[in-house]
Amino acid sequence: MANPPNRALLPAGLQDVLAPDAAHEAAMVEHLLGTFATWGYQRVKPPLVEFEHSLLEGAGAAMSNETFRLMDPVSQSMIGIRTDMTLQIARIAASRLKEDPRPLRLSYAGDVLRVRGSQLRPERQFVQVGGELIGAAGPAADTEVIAMAVRALRAIGLDHLSVDLTFPTLISSLYQALEIGGEQEERLRSALDSKDRNAVREALADASDAKRLFLALLEATGPAEAGLAILDNAALPQGPRKMVDHLVDVASRLRDAVPNLALTLDPVEYRGFEYHTGIGFTIYRNGTRGEIGAGGRYLAGSGFGERATEPATGFTLFLDTIIRSLRAPQAPPQVYAPYGMSLEAMEKLRADGTVVVAGLEPEDDPEADARHLGCQQIIKDGVPRNLAAEGSG
Amino acid sequence: MDGSTATMNSQEPLVLAVPKGRILKEAQPLIEAAGILPELDFNDLDSRKLRFATNIPHLEIIRVRSFDVATFVAFGAAHLAIAGNDVIDEFNFAEIYTPLDLNIGHCRLSVAATKDLIASENPTRWSHVRVATKYPLTTRRHFASQGVQAECIKLNGAMELAPALGLCRRMVDLVSTGATLKANGLIEVEKIAQISSRLIVNRSAMKTRPTDTQYWIRAFSDAVENNRASAAA
Numbered sequence: 001m002a003n004p005p006n007r008a009l010l011p012a013g014l015q016d017v018l019a020p021d022a023a024h025e026a027a028m029v030e031h032l033l034g035t036f037a038t039w040g041y042q043r044v045k046p047p048l049v050e051f052e053h054s055l056l057e058g059a060g061a062a063m064s065n066e067t068f069r070l071m072d073p074v075s076q077s078m079i080g081i082r083t084d085m086t087l088q089i090a091r092i093a094a095s096r097l098k099e100d101p102r103p104l105r106l107s108y109a110g111d112v113l114r115v116r117g118s119q120l121r122p123e124r125q126f127v128q129v130g131g132e133l134i135g136a137a138g139p140a141a142d143t144e145v146i147a148m149a150v151r152a153l154r155a156i157g158l159d160h161l162s163v164d165l166t167f168p169t170l171i172s173s174l175y176q177a178l179e180i181g182g183e184q185e186e187r188l189r190s191a192l193d194s195k196d197r198n199a200v201r202e203a204l205a206d207a208s209d210a211k212r213l214f215l216a217l218l219e220a221t222g223p224a225e226a227g228l229a230i231l232d233n234a235a236l237p238q239g240p241r242k243m244v245d246h247l248v249d250v251a252s253r254l255r256d257a258v259p260n261l262a263l264t265l266d267p268v269e270y271r272g273f274e275y276h277t278g279i280g281f282t283i284y285r286n287g288t289r290g291e292i293g294a295g296g297r298y299l300a301g302s303g304f305g306e307r308a309t310e311p312a313t314g315f316t317l318f319l320d321t322i323i324r325s326l327r328a329p330q331a332p333p334q335v336y337a338p339y340g341m342s343l344e345a346m347e348k349l350r351a352d353g354t355v356v357v358a359g360l361e362p363e364d365d366p367e368a369d370a371r372h373l374g375c376q377q378i379i380k381d382g383v384p385r386n387l388a389a390e391g392s393g
Numbered sequence: 394m395d396g397s398t399a400t401m402n403s404q405e406p407l408v409l410a411v412p413k414g415r416i417l418k419e420a421q422p423l424i425e426a427a428g429i430l431p432e433l434d435f436n437d438l439d440s441r442k443l444r445f446a447t448n449i450p451h452l453e454i455i456r457v458r459s460f461d462v463a464t465f466v467a468f469g470a471a472h473l474a475i476a477g478n479d480v481i482d483e484f485n486f487a488e489i490y491t492p493l494d495l496n497i498g499h500c501r502l503s504v505a506a507t508k509d510l511i512a513s514e515n516p517t518r519w520s521h522v523r524v525a526t527k528y529p530l531t532t533r534r535h536f537a538s539q540g541v542q543a544e545c546i547k548l549n550g551a552m553e554l555a556p557a558l559g560l561c562r563r564m565v566d567l568v569s570t571g572a573t574l575k576a577n578g579l580i581e582v583e584k585i586a587q588i589s590s591r592l593i594v595n596r597s598a599m600k601t602r603p604t605d606t607q608y609w610i611r612a613f614s615d616a617v618e619n620n621r622a623s624a625a626a
């Protein structure tokens with residue numbers, strides 16, 4: 001006979017966050033949003049579910065396979081649970097906030113749900129925290145969101161951060177300018193994806209100019225200092241040249257805006273930037289598996305007639321990765337208030353931020369109860385006193 | 394710049410994962426040519442140790458099963474590794490870069506079947522085939538591209554027995570000389586991929602320790618070039 005299912009078992013990729021982690025997570029979210037607020041980013045809160053057609057419109061289509069759907073019995077329409085919040089923010093900007101002055105600065109935090117976890121993030125539900133800057137196209141806007149993200153992360157104690165800059169549309173615009181297509185494009189793409197110089201040479205064996213160019217782009221992948229010099233000298237067609245100049249501009253602005261930031265370039269990266277139209281970036285931390293955050297430039301507001309599309313940039317931070325990288329939170333010391341203590345006396349201590357745990361029944365041995373509950377102190381004669389070490393009394 | 398300065402600024406050791414067995418023998422000269430001298434135990438195949446120090450401060454070598462190499466790198470437990478593209482393609486981790494073909498460990502991933510079956514069947518009529526393999530994803534992908542649904546039976550060894558004993562119609566495995574196939578009455582039906590070993594790099598490591606990782610890619614690249622040159626001479 002089958003055993004009855006254990007009620008503690010959760011579906012794959014879901015978990016109960018316990019103490020002290022849950023409080024730590026919430027505090028980090030507030031801290032990050034607090035930093036964004038000081039840069040003028042106002043918090044908005046979109047709903048957990050939306051009509052499927054609105055959630056998956058345009059750029060959202062890329063997440064179709066990751067979206068949980070349900071039937072809304074009220075409207076008789078399909079609704080989807082959000083897999084990402086950026087596009088919700090873009091929708092808000094283009095609809096309810098369309099008359100607000102530009103550039104518009106918005107921030108958000110919330111849980112998202114995905115059908116599948118990824119290899120590195122098996123969690124299917126996780127918290128995203130982010131900021132979006134809508135209605136500004138220049139390099140100063142790109143710089144602002146990256147600088148703000150890094151400074152907010154540093155403020156919660158994350159060190160050894162590095163930012164990888166990319167221009168996801170650069171490669172496809174080069175294909176167009178150099179008339180590379182079909183099977184050759186496929187071979188080149190896979191060579192660039194694996195960062196394999198020899199495979200790039202083979203894919204472009206019969207096109208020496210293109211070969212030199214793509215090898216230079218691959219060569220520029222790595223520390224920004226060296227990479228920028230290579231990009232400056234590369235013989236690029238006009239369209240791609242403008243993209244690269246933008247990248248170079250943002251990189252040099254970032255060096256001033258965020259001192260001591262490790263900056264790398266990856267002009268051939270595009271994976272994970274499916275709906276981006278300009279500079280993309282990924283935030284890593286030396287010693288942490290996976291990405292801390294990612295973002296980039298996109299077009300907000302597709303599907304809204306009159307204000308068709310506007311330039312936007314923003315980023316999302318992955319809170320689970322951030323929490324993993326931070327030192328474990330220190331639980332605050334707790335004071336035990338034996339049964340019968342006046343509420344007023346306890347309130348006086350709590351007003352200073354002291355954690356006061358009240359006894360609910362008359363105790364035989366208040367100190368033993370205090371220890372049992374994990375308290376370090378006990379209130380005696382109205383004053384918190386350290387508990388004697390166990391066994392010594 | 395030499396190897397010691399390449400890793401000097403980083404607090405954590407850089408970990409290079411190498412596969413046990415077939416590939417390791419061919420990889421050893423390359424590792425040495427790249428300037429890495431593992432501690433003596435590394436060359437002792439009976440050693441129970443799995444982690445080895447090298448002459449480079451902050452560079453460690455770990456020895457793991459060839460199928461696990463890619464997993465170690467994808468999850469950042471190792472930063473660099475040597476792995477066959479059979480394993481790389483099977484796992485298809487987005488977190489792995491494969492910047493260098495090391496030109497060693499050459500063989501092919503092939504489909505094989507018994508002589509009798511081949512004579513009596515017509516695969517163009519198939520909608521489904523049962524295949525014994527260590528490579529279920531690659532196999533499914535290969536047959537799917539031909540419009541055939543492959544039901545994979547995952548075996549970890551003695552693959553050659555499966556078709557002969559009627560467990561399945563096909564097997565997919567690495568073939569180098571074809572001697573094992575022949576000895577078991579099997580014929581190579583088609584080649585899925587040409588295999589060689591690659592130097593692979595974890596994506597985060599490439600981004601957060603670009604100087605270290607690029608130094609080693611270059612060192613191995615030079616070693617491969619030297620190998621090629623001396624083979625041609």
